[in-house]
Amino acid sequence: MNQEKTKTALISGIAGQDGSYLAELLLNKGYDVHGIIRWDSVFLTERIDHLYKDPHIHGVRLHLHYGDMTDTGSIERLIKEIKPDEIYHLAAMSHVRVSFDMPEYTCNTDALGTLRILEAIKNSGLPIKFYMAASSEMFGSSPPPQNEKTPFHPRSPYACAKVFSYHITRLYREAYNIFACNGILFNHEGTRRGPTFVTRKITRGVASIKAGLDEKLYMGNLEAKRDWGLTQEYVVVMHLMLQQEKADDYVIATGESHSVKEFLEKAFNYAGLGDWQKYVETDPRYFRPAEAENLVGDISKAKEKLNWQPKIKFDELIKIMIDADFRKLKLTPPGEGDKILKEKFSDKWWKVD
Ligand code: G4F
Numbered sequence: 360m361n362q363e364k365t366k367t368a369l370i371s372g373i374a375g376q377d378g379s380y381l382a383e384l385l386l387n388k389g390y391d392v393h394g395i396i397r398w399d400s401v402f403l404t405e406r407i408d409h410l411y412k413d414p415h416i417h418g419v420r421l422h423l424h425y426g427d428m429t430d431t432g433s434i435e436r437l438i439k440e441i442k443p444d445e446i447y448h449l450a451a452m453s454h455v456r457v458s459f460d461m462p463e464y465t466c467n468t469d470a471l472g473t474l475r476i477l478e479a480i481k482n483s484g485l486p487i488k489f490y491m492a493a494s495s496e497m498f499g500s501s502p503p504p505q506n507e508k509t510p511f512h513p514r515s516p517y518a519c520a521k522v523f524s525y526h527i528t529r530l531y532r533e534a535y536n537i538f539a540c541n542g543i544l545f546n547h548e549g550t551r552r553g554p555t556f557v558t559r560k561i562t563r564g565v566a567s568i569k570a571g572l573d574e575k576l577y578m579g580n581l582e583a584k585r586d587w588g589l590t591q592e593y594v595v596v597m598h599l600m601l602q603q604e605k606a607d608d609y610v611i612a613t614g615e616s617h618s619v620k621e622f623l624e625k626a627f628n629y630a631g632l633g634d635w636q637k638y639v640e641t642d643p644r645y646f647r648p649a650e651a652e653n654l655v656g657d658i659s660k661a662k663e664k665l666n667w668q669p670k671i672k673f674d675e676l677i678k679i680m681i682d683a684d685f686r687k688l689k690l691t692p693p694g695e696g697d698k699i700l701k702e703k704f705s706d707k708w709w710k711v712d
Contacts, residue, residue: 494521
């Protein structure tokens with residue numbers, strides 16, 4: 360284990376894709392990690408089950424708590440009791456399409472949730488460092504490439520809520536001297552990505568077609584362009600932001616822009632299925648009333664100030680995700696993705712799916 364000074368972190372949204380990897384990273388660094396999970400009648404903790412230990416065992420360093428971003432009392436209580444050194448605020452209703460169906464819930468959770476945490480930090484009087492998961496969606500229809508100076512033009516209720524969160528985080532930094540950072544992360548994907556987001560929907564769909572379980576994949580807007588990176592690399596930079604001398608905001612991306620169509624083409628080819636057009640149909644239900652058409656990040660600031668840049672780009676990401684989804688269906692993966700992970704990350708701190 361790579362021991363740093365023992366610190367305590369609180370992660371909202373610990374059971375999500377980003378939260379699970381971040382928890383793994385921080386545990387590996389010797390942190391005590393507390394995570395907030397939402398109550399449900401079934402367990403929603405599949406992504407962190409491998410990290411969880413019975414709390415009765417002595418020396419357990421992962422602690423889970425029920426709470427909710429809409430429940431001020433639970434947020435204040437947890438911050439008071441845990442007294443974290445760092446808070447990583449990742450909890451959100453994160454599906455852009457769904458935010459059009461549930462705009463009020465989305466804004467309550469994603470916008471006011473951030474304010475509730477910041478108020479609790481302010482009222483606690485503790486020197487807590489705060490990471491806020493902002494989003495490339497905030498740029499919306501602003502022309503690419505987008506960086507920290509690009510104006511926001513949000514194109515969904517989700518993106519509007521994130522713009523509020525971004526500004527309230529900046530305001531609490533300026534007004535109350537809280538060490539608060541916005542990570543403006545572009546799309547980040549991987550084998551723990553939820554199956555309704557486009558990359559995972561495609562890689563799962565491809566594996567399913569290859570296994571003979573499905574014949575078609577129904578998709579939305581194939582022309583939209585995104586900047587897709589690997590999540591594990593992005594959670595590293597969340598931690599890095601809170602270790603700087605000064606709190607600041609950073610764009611985190613790969614700097615490459617590709618369309619959904621290109622993703623389909625590469626994924627079907629890599630899986631040995633040939634022409635994607637034989638398998639893909641569009642369905643209006645997956646289109647959005649307004650779309651962010653072309654998002655691609657300019658990471659000059661993160662490169663210069665954080666000395667960060669990603670190792671994994673578009674082609675490699677697809678191979679890594681397809682290999683994992685093949686394995687899940689007991690298919691033999693083409694294997695290039697597994698090789699890339701092995702070669703580029705000799706010091707893997709996460710469980711490979
Ligand atoms: O995978 P998506 O749903 O991700 P989106 O909307 O870019 O947002 C994701 O990344 C943001 C930046 O990190 C996060 F803030 C946010 O929480 C989320 O994680 O869609 C990507 C693109 C869109 O343009 C969408 O219209 O793919 C297009 N698309 C085409 N067909 C589809 C589909 N998206 C989904 N989910 N499903 C489809 O069938």
